[in-house]
Amino acid sequence: MEFSYAGLFSRTMPTIDHLGIAVKSLAAAREFYERLGLTISGEEVVESEQVRVGMIALGESRIELLEPTAENSPVGKFLSKRGEGLHHISLRVPDLPSVVAKLKNDGVRLVSDEIKTGAGGHRYIFVHPASAGGVLLELVEAAR
Ligand code: CO
Numbered sequence: 001m002e003f004s005y006a007g008l009f010s011r012t013m014p015t016i017d018h019l020g021i022a023v024k025s026l027a028a029a030r031e032f033y034e035r036l037g038l039t040i041s042g043e044e045v046v047e048s049e050q051v052r053v054g055m056i057a058l059g060e061s062r063i064e065l066l067e068p069t070a071e072n073s074p075v076g077k078f079l080s081k082r083g084e085g086l087h088h089i090s091l092r093v094p095d096l097p098s099v100v101a102k103l104k105n106d107g108v109r110l111v112s113d114e115i116k117t118g119a120g121g122h123r124y125i126f127v128h129p130a131s132a133g134g135v136l137l138e139l140v141e142a143a144r
Pocket of ligand 1: 018020064088090138
C-alpha cells in the first residue's frame with residue numbers, strides 16, 4: 001500500500017502545536033503578552049536545550065517563548081545571528097516514532113537522530129530547515 005503522510009495525522013486533527021519564538025528576556029516578553037491579555041504559564045528550564053520556556057495557551061495551539069540559558073546554545077546562537085523572532089513551527093502528530101521512521105527512510109534531514117523529551121514531558125524531534133523549506137520544523141507527539 002502506498003504510504004500517506006495524511007494517515008499519520010488521521011487520528012487527531014492536524015494541529016499547529018505551537019510557534020516557538022526566541023526572546024532575549026522571558027520577563028520582557030511576559031510584559032508584552034500580558035498587555036495583550038494573555039498569560040504565560042508552565043515556565044520551566046529545559047536543560048538539554050539550554051532554554052527557559054514559557055507557554056501561552058491560544059486555543060488548540062500555543063506560543064512557546066524561548067530564552068536561552070547559555071550564549072552558545074542553539075537558541076542563544078540564533079539570537080546573536082538573527083535577533084529575536086520566530087524560531088520554529090511545531091506540528092502535533094499522533095505517532096511520532098512512525099513519522100520519524102518514515103522521514104529517515106525518505107532521507108529527510110533531522111536535527112538529531114533521537115526523539116527527545118522536552119517541556120511538559122512532550123516527545124519531539126526537529127526536521128532540519130534544509131529538508132523543510134527553510135523552516136525549522138518541530139514534530140511533537142500528541143498526548144495519548
Ligand atoms: Co518547540
